[in-house]
Amino acid sequence: MSKIMLIAVILIPVFTGVLVPVIPFKKRQHMEIFLEMAVVINTILVWSLLYHRPIDNFILVKFTGNLAIAFRVDGMGMVFAGLVSFLWPLATLFAFEYMTKEKHEKVFFMFYTITYGVTLGIALADNILTMYFFYELLTLVTVPLVMHTLTREAILASRKYLYYSLGGAAFAFIGMIFVIVYGTTTEFVLGGVLDLEKVGERANILLLIYVIAFMGFGVKAAIFPFNSWLPQAGVAPTPVTALLHAVAVVKAGAFAILRLTYYSFGADFLRGTWAQYLLMGIVMFTIVYGCSRAVKETHLKRRLAYSTISNLSYILFGAVNMTPLGMVGALTHMAFHAFMKICSFFCAGAIMHQTEKHYIHELDGLGKKMPWVFGIFTVSSLALMGVPGLAGFISKWNLARAAVESGNKMAYFGIGCLLISALLTAIYMLSIVVRAFFPPQDFDEKTIEGFSDPNWKMLLPLFVFAAVIIAFGLFSSPLVKFFEDVAGGYYKVV
Amino acid sequence: MLFPIFFPIAAGLFLLFMKEPEDRKVLIGITGTALAITGVSAAYALFHVNGEAIILFYFTVTLPIYFKPDNIGILFAAVVTVIWVLAGFFSFSYMETGHGKGEAGEKRFYGFYLMVFGILLGLNFAGNMITFYVFYELMTLLSMPLVIHTRSREAVMAALKYMFYSFCGAYMALFGLYFLYRFGNTLTFTAGGVLDKSMLPGNENLLLVAVFIMILGFGVKSGMFPLHAWLPTAHPVAPAPASAVLSAVIVKGGVLGMIRVVYYMFGADFIRGTWVQTVWLTLTLITIFMGSMLAYREKVLKKRLAYSTVSQVSYILFGLALLQPIALEGAFLHVVYHAFVKCALFLVAGAVIHKTGKVKVDDLTGIGKEMPVTMWCFTFASLALIGIPPTGGFISKWYLALGALESGEGIFCLLGPVILLISALLTAGYLLPLTIKGFFPGDGYCYPEQNPLNRKKETSLYMLAPIAILAILAVALGMAPNLLIHYISGIVSEVL
Numbered sequence: 001m002s003k004i005m006l007i008a009v010i011l012i013p014v015f016t017g018v019l020v021p022v023i024p025f026k027k028r029q030h031m032e033i034f035l036e037m038a039v040v041i042n043t044i045l046v047w048s049l050l051y052h053r054p055i056d057n058f059i060l061v062k063f064t065g066n067l068a069i070a071f072r073v074d075g076m077g078m079v080f081a082g083l084v085s086f087l088w089p090l091a092t093l094f095a096f097e098y099m100t101k102e103k104h105e106k107v108f109f110m111f112y113t114i115t116y117g118v119t120l121g122i123a124l125a126d127n128i129l130t131m132y133f134f135y136e137l138l139t140l141v142t143v144p145l146v147m148h149t150l151t152r153e154a155i156l157a158s159r160k161y162l163y164y165s166l167g168g169a170a171f172a173f174i175g176m177i178f179v180i181v182y183g184t185t186t187e188f189v190l191g192g193v194l195d196l197e198k199v200g201e202r203a204n205i206l207l208l209i210y211v212i213a214f215m216g217f218g219v220k221a222a223i224f225p226f227n228s229w230l231p232q233a234g235v236a237p238t239p240v241t242a243l244l245h246a247v248a249v250v251k252a253g254a255f256a257i258l259r260l261t262y263y264s265f266g267a268d269f270l271r272g273t274w275a276q277y278l279l280m281g282i283v284m285f286t287i288v289y290g291c292s293r294a295v296k297e298t299h300l301k302r303r304l305a306y307s308t309i310s311n312l313s314y315i316l317f318g319a320v321n322m323t324p325l326g327m328v329g330a331l332t333h334m335a336f337h338a339f340m341k342i343c344s345f346f347c348a349g350a351i352m353h354q355t356e357k358h359y360i361h362e363l364d365g366l367g368k369k370m371p372w373v374f375g376i377f378t379v380s381s382l383a384l385m386g387v388p389g390l391a392g393f394i395s396k397w398n399l400a401r402a403a404v405e406s407g408n409k410m411a412y413f414g415i416g417c418l419l420i421s422a423l424l425t426a427i428y429m430l431s432i433v434v435r436a437f438f439p440p441q442d443f444d445e446k447t448i449e450g451f452s453d454p455n456w457k458m459l460l461p462l463f464v465f466a467a468v469i470i471a472f473g474l475f476s477s478p479l480v481k482f483f484e485d486v487a488g489g490y491y492k493v494v
Numbered sequence: 495m496l497f498p499i500f501f502p503i504a505a506g507l508f509l510l511f512m513k514e515p516e517d518r519k520v521l522i523g524i525t526g527t528a529l530a531i532t533g534v535s536a537a538y539a540l541f542h543v544n545g546e547a548i549i550l551f552y553f554t555v556t557l558p559i560y561f562k563p564d565n566i567g568i569l570f571a572a573v574v575t576v577i578w579v580l581a582g583f584f585s586f587s588y589m590e591t592g593h594g595k596g597e598a599g600e601k602r603f604y605g606f607y608l609m610v611f612g613i614l615l616g617l618n619f620a621g622n623m624i625t626f627y628v629f630y631e632l633m634t635l636l637s638m639p640l641v642i643h644t645r646s647r648e649a650v651m652a653a654l655k656y657m658f659y660s661f662c663g664a665y666m667a668l669f670g671l672y673f674l675y676r677f678g679n680t681l682t683f684t685a686g687g688v689l690d691k692s693m694l695p696g697n698e699n700l701l702l703v704a705v706f707i708m709i710l711g712f713g714v715k716s717g718m719f720p721l722h723a724w725l726p727t728a729h730p731v732a733p734a735p736a737s738a739v740l741s742a743v744i745v746k747g748g749v750l751g752m753i754r755v756v757y758y759m760f761g762a763d764f765i766r767g768t769w770v771q772t773v774w775l776t777l778t779l780i781t782i783f784m785g786s787m788l789a790y791r792e793k794v795l796k797k798r799l800a801y802s803t804v805s806q807v808s809y810i811l812f813g814l815a816l817l818q819p820i821a822l823e824g825a826f827l828h829v830v831y832h833a834f835v836k837c838a839l840f841l842v843a844g845a846v847i848h849k850t851g852k853v854k855v856d857d858l859t860g861i862g863k864e865m866p867v868t869m870w871c872f873t874f875a876s877l878a879l880i881g882i883p884p885t886g887g888f889i890s891k892w893y894l895a896l897g898a899l900e901s902g903e904g905i906f907c908l909l910g911p912v913i914l915l916i917s918a919l920l921t922a923g924y925l926l927p928l929t930i931k932g933f934f935p936g937d938g939y940c941y942p943e944q945n946p947l948n949r950k951k952e953t954s955l956y957m958l959a960p961i962a963i964l965a966i967l968a969v970a971l972g973m974a975p976n977l978l979i980h981y982i983s984g985i986v987s988e989v990l
Contacts (some may be wrong), residue, residue, distance in 0.1 A: 385661070386629040386668075387635070394554060400672040412700070415672060419665040426661045434642070434654060441645045477555050 003058040006071040006124055010117045012042045017113035032096050035109055039089045039116065046085040046120065050078050057126040057187070066186050070126035072493045074188070075486030076263070079331050080255050080309025082124035083338055084248055088116050090461035093347055095239035098142050098353055102237055104148065111144045112239070119248045124257060126493070127186040128176050128264055131256060135172070135220075138252055139165040142244055146236045157232040164229040167186055168219025172256070172448060173398045175213020178206060179264045188259055190489040192266015207275040210265050215267070217260060221316060222293065222309045224255050224286040231297075231305040238349030242256075246341040251334055254315045261319050262327055271322040280320045280410050284417040286313035291424035298319045298360050300348050303309050303428055307384065311337045314399060317414055321402045327487040329399035332480060335471060336391040340383045343465035344429075349378035350454045350462070360432055361427040367436035369451040372459060374436045376466045381429035383469045387423050390473035396422070399478065424442055495543045495561060496550075498536035499616040502528060506609030509601055518596045522586050525604040532611055538742055540568050540575070547621060556675075559628065559892060560608045560682065563623030569826065569942060570750055574743050576967070578611045580960035583742050584841050585608045585735035586853060588848055600641060603733070606639040610744075623671055623681040626754060630667070630715075633747055634660040640736040641728050642701055649731045656728035658719060663714025667751065670708030674759055677701060678692055683754055685988040687761020697956035700848075703759070706770045707753045715748025717804040718811055719781040720736040725804055726788070730796035734844020737796060741803040746829055749810050757989040762817045774815040775906050779913050779963040781808035786920035795843050798924055799836065806832050806879065819983075822895020824890050826982045827975070829885035832872040838875040838964035839925075845953045845961065855928060861937045862932030865952050869932045872964035875927035878968040881918050886972035891918065891978075910942045941975050 016038040025031040057072035073081070095112065099105045118141055119133035139162065147158035180186055182202075183193035199206055219226040230250070231405060234241050244250075260265060270276055288312025297303040300489065315337070318330030350373045352358060367374040383390035396418060403411035453459065472479060485491060505528035515521050543660055547562040563571070589596045589603070597603075617629040634657060642653035675681060676699060678688040689701070710721065717725040725745070729737045731826060765771050785805025792798040810832065813825025845868050852858055862869040878885035881892075891914060898910035952958065971978060 135679045382635070387631050388553070388624070389632075397554070397557075398671075401675065404672050404676045415669060422665050423658070423662050427658055430657060433655065433658075434638075434650065438639070438645055438650060438653070440647050440650055441893050442647075474551065474553070477552060480554055 003054045004163050005045060006058045006073070007060060009046050009049060009122045010040055010071075010124070011115035012038065012045070013113050013120070017110045017117070020110045020113065030135035031106070031109070036089065036092055036096075039092050039113065043085040043089050043127075046081055049073060050082055053491070056084045059126075063198050067129055067180070068127065070290070071124045071130065072126040073124060074326060074493045075489070075491035076258060076331070077123045077125075078491060079335065079483070079486060080251065081211055083251075083335050084116070084119050084123060084378065087338065087342060089248055090464055091243040091342070093457050094242075094349070095237075096462045097455060098237060098239055098349055099306075101353065108148055110144065115145070115248065117245065119252060120379060121194065122252050126257070127188060128179055129186055131259060131388055132169070132172065132176050135252065136166075136169050136251060137257060139169065139432070144247055145240045145244065146233050148237055149235065150239070151210055151235070154235045157229070157235050160404070161233050162227060164219050168216045168226065169215025171212050173216075174223070175209055175216065175260065178209045182206065183264065187349075188263035190263055190492060192269055193264055194266055194269055196269075205271070205272050206265070206484070210270065211262070211275050211278060213260055214257055217253050217256040218316070220287075221250055221257060221312045222253070222290075223313060223316065224282060224289050224358050227286070227309045230309055231302045232408065234299075234305045235303040238301070238345060238352060241305070242342045242345030242349060245305065246345050249340045250308060250312055251315075251338060253295075254312055254319070254330070254334060257316060258319050258330060260325065261322065267322040271375070276320055276322055277410055278450075279319070280414060282340070283313045283316045283320055285412050286310065287317065287417045287421045288424075291421045294428045295424055297349070297428075299358055300351070300360055300363070300432070301345070302359070303360065304345055304348060307425065307428065310425075311384070314418065314421075317412065317418070318399050318402060321408070321411060323402060323406050324487040325398070325405055325471065328480065328483045329395065329402040331396035331483045331486060332398045335385070335479070336395040338382075339378050339468050340392055340474070341467050343380040343462065343469065344377060344384070346458070346462055347373050347380065348460050353458070354454055355451050360435065362446035362447075363432060363436050363483045365436065365445070365448050367433075369448050372453045373462065374433070376462045378433045379466045379469060381433055383473065384429060385425045388473075389470070391469045391476070393473060394476045394480065402409050436445075495539050495546055495563065495619060497546060498532050498539050499612050499619065501535065502532045502608040504511040504611035505532075506605045506607070507604035509608065517773070518590075518600075521596070521601055521604065521634045525608065526583070526586065526796040529611075530607055532608070533575055536571065538616055540572050542621070543579045546646045546847050553624065558679075559617045559625050561616070561625065563619040564669060564682070564683065565981070565988070566750075566753060566826075567618040569952035569981065569985070570746060570829070571615055573746070573830055574611070574614045574618060575737060577742050577833055577837045577964075578614070580736045580963060581837060581841065582607060582682055584738075584844070584960040585733070587628065587954050588733065588735055588844055592653040592990050595938070597733075599645070601734070602639060603643050605725060606636055607736070609636050609888035610640070610739075614743060614747070618726040618750065619681060623674065623683070623754065623759060626751065627664070627671060630747060630751065631664050633744065634664065636747060637665075637740065637744055640740070643733050643736065645913045646731075652731045655724045659714050661712040663721065663748070666707045666711025666714070667755075669710070670704040670755070674826045680758065681759075687757075687764060688759055689764060692880065699981070701764070702768055702770050705760045705765060706773065707756065709752055709770070709774055712748045712755065713811070714776070715751065716745045716807045716811060717748075717781070717785075718808060719777050719784060721925055722781065722785075722804050724799055726798045726800040729803065730794065733838055734796075734847060736801070738837045738840035738844070741800065741840055742833040745803060745807050746833065749807065749829060751812065751971070752814055756814065756817075762990055764805060766817050771815060771817065771903075775812065775903065775910075778808045778812040778815055779906075779909065781805065782812065782917050783913055786834050786917040786924070788923045790920050791906060792924075793847070793854050795846070795853060795855065795858070795928075796840070798855065799839050799843060802839075802879070802921065802924065803836055805921075806836070808934065809891070809894060809914070809917075813897060813969060816897050816903065816906070816910075817990070818897045818901040819986050820893055822990060823979065823982050824893025824941045825892060826895055826985065827889035827978065830978065831971065833891050834968040834971070835879045835887065835966045838871060838961055838968065839879070841957070841961045841964070842872040842875070845957050848957070849951050849953055858928060859931045860935035863935065864950055866950070867952055868961060869929065871961045873929045874965040874969050876929060878972060879925060880921045884973045885969050886975070887973055889975050894910070962966075
């Protein structure tokens with residue numbers, strides 16, 4: 001496939017987005033068709049691009065020296081781009097229905113679609129500079145989405161999101177500078193690009209810089225103590241919370257960390273250093289912290305947001321293992337968590353859309369009225385807990401396998417953290433399920449009268465996600481094999 | 495072999511998604527047929543599957559879902575089949591509230607009841623640790639609705655407690671499983687263990703911690719101290735047939751888990767003489783004593799029986815922890831006897847509640863006059879649980895005590911049998927008063943002539959027959975135990 005497609009898949013959504021408020025659509029339905037077509041076409045293009053992978057990179061602009069804006073398709077990029085492009089059309093479909101109750105939907109869909117292109121830009125970036133550029137851009141185009149309702153709460157949340165993200169990016173910038181100075185190239189190379197002769201005595205400084213950059217990108221991945229923006233950003237409409245704050249944006253943070261760790265600094269350079277131990281400690285703490293807060297939270301979407309915080313750190317736990325297997329675990333959880341969490345968020349969105357209920361104690365008995373939504377919510381809950389037969393079990397298995405094989409004593413405790421977190425997940429997810437399906441005998445039937453499952457536009461994405469969760473839970477071998485190839489450097493760019 | 499596993503699951507799912515039938519008889523008919531078909535096919539399978547192996551599919555390249563029933567699995571599956579079918583038929587009249595109507599949520603109850611049957615058979619037929627784990631988690635999830643059945647606040651809380659304790663245990667088991675995967679040659683059950691000897695040096699302590707955590711994890715399900723608290727909460731709030739199977743069979747899931755981990759994964763030799771064995775023995779003895787003591791003090795009959803389960807299952811665990819052939823034989827025997835006895839006792843409690851609505855032990859004075867046959871069965875089952883010859887309990891306890899004496903495990907040689915005896919005394923203390931007061935109510939009792947409420951009201955045959963069969967089994971297997979003992983010693987000689 002022609003290399004020009006690399007830039008096309010990024011630009012198509014951006015232009016589509018810009019066109020949405022410009023074109024005078026006669027009916028809302030026309031806009032829906034236009035958007036959905038554009039997004040689906042782009043997804044098809046992305047997938048064909050991944051399938052017929054250009055084996056070298058595409059340099060768009062060349063600045064001085066080795067600084068350039070360039071794109072490529074390599075293993076990691078394939079994972080992220082494939083994931084994002086699979087989810088986007090479904091999320092857009094869901095959003096059409098959801099946004100019927102919200103205002104300014106044209107502006108919303110503009111930014112929503114632009115974000116697609118920007119996220120692909122991160123996935124397909126060839127070097128750290130390009131990734132950084134799109135990373136900053138991602139913050140800017142998603143702020144209006146958080147602000148969407150224009151309530152006081154939303155404005156505060158978006159401001160917080162902006163400050164946190166920009167601050168984090170600034171730290172990441174420091175890391176980028178050091179990679180540029182001490183690396184042989186700025187491109188991503190599996191195994192790292194650091195010039196060890198140049199580093200010489202300054203290994204400790206570089207480790208410190210790595211920690212700073214990790215934490216900087218970690219802001220988007222909601223690592224402790226930079227996680228408080230994520231639950232607050234839940235004021236955004238649910239399609240945003242589901243797709244951006246469970247998948248695209250936060251996974252961009254995790255993706256950037258994986259790039260930084262395995263492709264810039266190099267796992268060999270970092271393994272066994274104090275930096276690894278420090279970061280592993282922070283990650284392990286975040287895993288347990290996120291879950292504990294989720295158990296305490298009574299607002300449905302915020303509970304899921306805290307769960308996201310914890311699960312993102314699962315991915316980072318794989319990343320800080322600094323082994324190829326760790327990377328496999330991280331990629332597996334990156335993919336599977338995306339499906340599980342977007343699924344549970346969409347269920348939450350469907351509940352809010354149909355019943356206007358936001359708090360968990362209001363959900364008593366709703367399982368009878370909305371069997372499909374709660375049925376699928378149950379599937380996603382069980383998957384998040386890691387019940388075997390569903391996707392979450394496989395990713396947890398891969399993460400734990402990596403931790404055990406690394407022989408790192410601290411990682412053993414990390415497995416403990418994963419399992420504590422799994423137990424807490426059972427508590428905060430299943431208590432909702434039990435409430436919905438087994439309301440106490442004395443509850444008032446009148447409170448749930450008149451509610452029903454949403455229409456097909458909302459249900460279809462849910463079914464697809466549930467099917468994916470089950471399918472990957474039962475037959476994950478080909479996908480995991482693919483991840484192993486990625487981590488083994490099979491899909492590299494010359 | 496797969497049929498008895500998946501047929502009841504399918505039937506259960508069908509029931510759950512079926513529309514509520516107008517006539518209760520239809521529901522009973524479907525459930526009864528499904529139970530009978532499963533029972534027959536399972537019984538057929540038990541005699542024919544030994545040694546067969548089926549790989550269903552692969553989770554990942556190295557994780558197959560694999561069934562391979564061996565002798566121990568077949569023993570457990572036989573117990574499950576007998577009890578599940580009997581308790582199932584019992585539940586048909588237990589759930590009846592009069593005028594041909596059933597309790598609310600009856601359909602859901604039968605649906606999950608059938609599904610758990612299939613799951614348990616899968617658990618027992620599992621050929622490797624990962625398959626076992628899959629069915630273990632499913633067992634927890636699907637048996638939860640049995641506990642929650644009445645949907646009272648108490649039941650909901652108990653079900654949540656049950657579920658979270660169980661998941662805690664399952665995750666502890668999973669923790670060890672990860673290490674087993676690394677340091678073992680395979681996850682397929684192999685008598686004598688699968689540890690890779692070349693990787694052992696330097697990692698013994700790590701693996702001991704792993705096996706200990708796994709034991710504790712499976713101990714949750716079997717009510718071992720310190721994670722037993724869910725059991726006396728969850729078992730009594732369930733409807734009687736559900737408490738019967740929970741107490742008789744599902745707790746044995748944890749027992750089987752420990753057997754698999756200790757004897758088929760790590761190997762008894764690896765654990766013998768280590769701190770793991772010492773701590774494990776101590777915990778089981780504490781549980782035996784504590785369970786009996788709490789049962790003795792408990793006033794509500796079903797709760798008393800639940801505490802009794804805590805204590806009695808730890809007899810089994812004590813036998814496992816000794817890592818000694820005779821004690822192991824005793825443990826397996828006790829698995830069988832305790833299952834029949836406890837199921838019978840809970841069903842009696844259910845029959846009493848169904849007929850009289852009385853739940854407290856003190857209210858049951860004179861119950862023997864009202865429901866004589868039921869109480870006779872209760873008495874026989876009690877005797878078997880206490881361990882009075884010639885009933886089953888005597889034989890299993892004899893083997894357990896003998897094994898303890900011969901094990902040479904220092905202080906446990908003597909302490910074990912002593913605690914077994916004390917606990918047997920306490921068992922007599924908490925079960926026999928029911929019989930004594932039931933048949934000899936004493937002065938304060940109003941005979942039917944004075945109080946028509948206390949007239950004779952034996953339960954229906956549907957309820958009585960399962961109870962009687964179980965009580966007879968518990969006694970008869972004690973009188974003619976040779977076949978069973980022969981079968982069990984075959985298993986024991988494989989693993990030790």
